[in-house]
Amino acid sequence: MQAYCMRSIGETGFVEKDRPKAGPNDDIVRPTKALVCTSDVHTVGGAIGEREDITLGHEAVGVVESVGDGVEAFEPGDRVAVGAITPDWGSLAAQDGHPSQSNEALGGxxxxxxxxxVFAEYFHVNDADANMAHIPPGVSDEAAVYVTDMMSTGFSAAERAGIPIGGTVAVFAQGPVGLMATKGASLRGAGTIIAVESVPERQELAEFYGADEVVDFTESTARMPRGLTSGRKRVGTRHKPHTSAGPLP
Structure with missing residues (x-):
């Protein structure tokens, strides 16, 4: 099969590879839609060190091609969204609510x-029952692919911030992930959401997704988050993250 790879730092290209095989708890997925993340660009630039002919991409939806004998929730032909973070859910870190650190730093x-x-004709998904989700019939692949990283990362940030109902939160930068953090804060019940952003189009989107105040950091500092909250600091304990090893929502 053909795969789009990082050949070495600063070099990319197509490579012929063997089609992956599913282990007992794994699935093989044929991607139908995928997105390029800024992290892919950073990776090629050497941000995580040298990689030789590693297939790029971590945001994709697709169709299940084959399943392992132990997989219960999926079968060939299912349309699925695959999380960008795919931990080994039996690891201590994942069981303790830190799936991105599965077995090692950033191991998830x-x-x-x-x-x-995922930038290949087929890709392998470990712990498929927990690392994939069915795409509802009324949701297009084009829409579902945004769940795999941008939406899930922003929502996860809001969850891990432990925002209390009625609390105040500031979200710095309103790019795709920041906007989803703003929306996640709204869904978590934040009373006041302050979006910090200087780009007019993103400021408008921040308000659309739930920001109560928009602060342009290039202008007067009087309306920076600390000023808007009269200097108040949060008092209380941090919520413990949800520790379920269940599938993506």
Missing amino acids: WKFANVKDG
Whole structure:
């Protein structure tokens, strides 16, 4: 099969590779839509060190091609979204609510880091029952692919921030992930959401996704987050993250 790879730092290209095989708890997926993340660009630039002919990409949706004998929730032909973070859910870190640190630092980030990614004719998904989700019939592949990283990363940030109902939160930068953090804060019940952003189009999107105040950091500092909250600091304890090893929502 053909795969789009990082050949070495600063060099990319197509490579002929063997089609991956599923282990007992794994699936093989044929991607239908995928996105390029800024992390892919950083990887090629050498941000995580040398990689030789590793398949790039970690944001994809597709169709299940084959399943391992132990997989219960999926079968060939299912349309699925695959999380950018695919931990080994039996690891201590994942069981304790830190799936991105599965077995090692950033060990839950496997695609295009410690194993081949999704920019290929087929790709491998470990612990498929927990690392994939069915795409509802009314949701297009084009829409579902944004769940795999941008939406899940922003929502996860809001969850891990432990935002109390009615609390105040500032979200710095309103790019795709920042916007999803803003929306996640809204869904978590934040009382006041302050978006920090200087680009007018992103400022408008921040308000659309739930920001109550938009601060342009290039202008007067009087309306910076500390000023808007009268200097108040949060008092309380941090919420413990949810520790379930269940599938993506």
